Amino acid sequence: KPELVPIIADRAHAHGLRVSGHVPAFMSARQFVEGGADEIQHLNFIVLNFLFPEVKETRNRDRFIKVAERAREFTPDKPEVREFIDFLRQHHTVLDPTMNAYEALFCGDPSATTPGLEEIVPRFPPQVRRAMRSGALEVPPDKQTAYHDAFPTMLRLLKAIYDAGVTIIPGTDALPGYTLHHELELYVRAGIAPAEVLRMATWTPALVMGVDKERGVIAPGKLADMILVDGDPTKNIGDLSKITTVIKGGKVYDPKAIEKQAAIRAAGAQPRKRGTPNIVQSSLRRKENQRSGRLIHAHTSARSRSVCQKSKQSRMFKDRDIGQRHNRCRYIRNFGRPAFRTAFPKFFEVLNYFFFNVLARGIRSLRI
Template sequence: MRLPVAFALVLASSIAAAAPRARTDTYLMLGNAAGTQTVAEQADGSVRAEYSYNDRDHGDHIVATWTLDDAGLLVAYRGKGHNYMKAPVDEQFRIAHGKASWKSLDEAGDSANTKAFFLPANAPPEVVGVLARALLKAPDRRLALLPSGEARIEAAGELVVGDGASKTTVTHYRITGLGFSPSSVWLDRNGDTWLASQWVSVVPKGREAQAAKLVAEQDAAENAWHASLAQRIARQPAGDLVIRNARVFDPRDLAVTPGTSVLVRGERIVRVAPDAQIAAPGAEVVDARGRFLMPGLWDNHQHFGGIDGLLDIACGVTSARDLANDPDTFLARVARFDAGTEIGPRVFKAGMIDGSGKYSGPTKMHVDTAEEARHAVDWFADRGYVQIKTYMSIKPELVPLIADLAHARGMRVSGHVPSLMSAEQFVEAGADELQHFNYFVLDLLWPDVKETNRQSERFGKVAEHARDFPPDHPRVRAFLAFLVKHRTVLDPTLGLFEMRFAGDPKQPIPGLETVAPRFPPEMRRALRSASYEAPKGQEAAYREALPVMLALLKAAHDAGVTIVPGTDALAGYLLHHELELYARAGIEPARVLRMATLTSAQVMGADDRLGVIAAGKLADMVLIDGDPTRDIAQVRRVDLVLKGGKVYDPAQIEAALGMAPRDRTQ
């Protein structure tokens, strides 16, 4: 599972800080210890930091040393180790002979500006504290960044944590210029760095219980920022709204009807008819000028955090499914989306359940007994969740019980197929849906591959052997027939596998090539592709894995398997690319748009109000300057978005997130 963009940024553009003494920090994931960071000043005045964590066989391990000048700027830095995907990291920076220069495995450069702060691309989290302290010393509390950009810092309040002898005061700072939104960092009286988020926190050892307090304070600041954007950007028409002269796409029959008007009153569509048949005196009029009007898009695989909601709306995603989150903060965020105090789509909530053990996923709901299973399902059902998502460490014998309990509460069941269980067994036990297309391939490898909670099995074996199963293979045909018979839904997240099997770490994540140049500078670096290194002798298999998976997806579609698009990655923009992959697989673009609108609404039981532009439906629509039924890539050219009748200008959202304007020719 991916990390939310806000904290992925803090880690990926992290920077290390000199500490006056040695200390050890705990790296927490959803409140559970997952790693450590040590920071120690050396005899020569340099600082050495080492950090590592384990997230189901993924995770960084970086050892870095650095030296600072009197202004707190890096004058020398060296970091080595591996990143989250186990790819090697080797970064160097130094100032010499009046010039700053840097080099890593995938970038190099130099600058005459020796008064800028260098941001390593992969560094211990402590580096964020180094940047914060340097900014506090800098004139106007701002610094130029290397390789590019500028950072600013402002204080956001103080918090007393602990009690008795352990009581201390930490100051909250917010740094802008690193990503789409301000990044939080805390400094205590000793100058030590504390970092916190709903997913990941790095705090001094022994202070783990305080992380939740920091998150709560950060949430208040972030919520105020979101509320101000929502007030400024979301626009509710004063009366009726008419969209005229549109080419309206209907996913029911794939028709595109020109010269059409849509009358919206409040949050609902009142009428859809030829332009001449709709008269609405006094209504606000949007002249579509022949542009393409379609129902709002769906992303069926998200994990909301940070600015994901803003990215979704900017890209025309008006409905989404969250497939695992921290319920303490997630439920409040969905409530803000619904209330309009934060910009975001309609969210269909899925609660994640996993068993305990070494490979347990990032959830607070661990289940090892029947009674625990009953409690977990009831807890989610009582809070409006519509789906249960299982994970890889669930005991296979508990799956039928979980499915029965969920179905009795009117909930769907999906998930990662538990380890030691095949996809067919998972479906026969009651699952309605499979997350991630690797489980399609893993079923073809059963029973030779069983322990799928291990990265080497779950991903490595798929990359090595996908090419052994072309669409006409007997096992493929049998499995497709099985899925059709059981009406099993597939949530493929193919973009994720393109990134991991066919990505280039020197380049942006596939699908972001034309978008990433418009992102803030540090976001561009943070969103480089994360790919597995092919074992020696398996290079050709890795190259061929994605094309075969595309062919298998097309075979699944042709066989009648229901497919719903999702990303499990950067919100909004990668949903567009996911749709492009389906078209690359050979699926007709109009049918791909149906999957991302009506089919998604049908799967989630929401087609009574969503999925088509028709009278009585909710006014969730996207105006596109192009025709994605002819060229699916034109789904990116979003000009206007409506969610529940509220109007959003994507350009305005992107500007608020520090993005450069879109090239209108793209």
């Protein structure tokens, strides 16, 4: 509820915590910041600020569809846009734009891989590849131009926010590591220098989180958590994906070995080709399995008959000894098909209790 935001923010700030997240439904980004929020997740909520109160419910896909349809109307040169960007700067609001999400939604193909990951996703195991579809929005025929212009407009908006001095920290809301590299590439595409993008991904988050005394830069006295790359990302941000060594917590890791353990193919390796299935062998194997199944079923039936005979013999016992009754209970518990006993163990437990505690007592009382 929007009315709870100031209460939550006051309590969080009293404990030295920050308030960060989505702009709640029925609330604008301006109201969210005025209520005490320190950070806004996702750039679409900045665009939705200009659509409020026309678009209030943002817990559904309208938070994407309306942005795709209307984003091109709110270019950085509009007075209302410039005023709101200055509002964010004055309130020291941090923005986590997650640009990769909107590239996938507005520019992707619903059945294709997420944009920017085309060279990476084919290396993943099949179950991961299936989950890495872009999830792009279906573009209505009369909205194709609006959707086409939406993402470039958001890139220009990101650059204007950066130029105004608003703090930006990179986030992805998607596959860790690999997607972050593409997120940084999108910042460079927006017009931010690669060296500045690297600073936004390292030093700036450390400042925001208050851990800059031990993290954020490579310097004496800092934690030596770093990566070594084959290239110069200050000139070509794409070189960040060419990681040769990872140092974390005083340990050195080989990225190729880690990917191999995660069943990720090495870059440039060709996928293993499966041979053409032999229809004759498959048919013979299926018949063999069926034959084995019949043998198992026959064996199970014979075993059940044997247990049944033991059960009949146990019912001939007239000894009222508790141990003997327990023996009869054991025979009955083993009676029946194994698959049925496995599926309904509680049923047989109750059945045993009924026969040998309730019914047996009634029979004994009649004999007496």
